[in-house]
Amino acid sequence: MRDRWGGAHGLVNNAGIGSLGTVETETRERWDQVVAVDQLGTWLGMAHVGPLIEDSGGGAIVNVASILGTTGGLANSFSYAAAKGAVRAMTMNAALYWAQRGVRVNAVVLAFIGTAPLLERFEGTDRHRAMLDNTPMGRLGHPEEVAAAVAFLASDDSAYTTGSELYVDGGWAAR
Numbered sequence: 001m002r003d004r005w006g007g008a009h010g011l012v013n014n015a016g017i018g019s020l021g022t023v024e025t026e027t028r029e030r031w032d033q034v035v036a037v038d039q040l041g042t043w044l045g046m047a048h049v050g051p052l053i054e055d056s057g058g059g060a061i062v063n064v065a066s067i068l069g070t071t072g073g074l075a076n077s078f079s080y081a082a083a084k085g086a087v088r089a090m091t092m093n094a095a096l097y098w099a100q101r102g103v104r105v106n107a108v109v110l111a112f113i114g115t116a117p118l119l120e121r122f123e124g125t126d127r128h129r130a131m132l133d134n135t136p137m138g139r140l141g142h143p144e145e146v147a148a149a150v151a152f153l154a155s156d157d158s159a160y161t162t163g164s165e166l167y168v169d170g171g172w173a174a175r
Helices: 028-055 078-098 126-133 145-152
Strands: 010-013 059-066 103-110 165-168
Touching: 010 028, 010 145, 028 078, 028 103, 028 126, 059 078, 059 145, 078 103, 103 126, 145 165
Parallel strands: 010 059, 059 103, 103 165
Antiparallel strands: none
16 A cells, blocks of 8 residues: 555544344354454454554544444344444554554444435334434434544544544434
């Protein structure tokens, strides 16, 4: 990457997949898939791009976490909640690791965001109603709201922010 692009000043770890399995119904195969993308992918992104950001003079890593890794959510999505909870802990650990070396590491913690087609499939279902009913603002978030939060954490406007979580959750964490 360094040879081709000359360095890096930012990384957004945004890849993620989910599962609706509960503590009893989740399968080992699906658990491994979710953890591989959501948790392992975040670690590998930081492990490979973080040193490049440091060598390039500094910058920011923004990890995408989830309210399901913070709360009990809707009592399902067990593997997703575990992986996204790990992303929160890894964010804080990496922030301490790079704190004096110019790499800021933060997380955006999202509730349900109205991204098509991920959530469209639930429209009109009990799950969709639960998403709305459990969100104090009574609506799904908009992708533009997430983008603004990520842009802030990636920018110099957050130069004294590391190891923090910015909740873009319509009030979920306040419950």
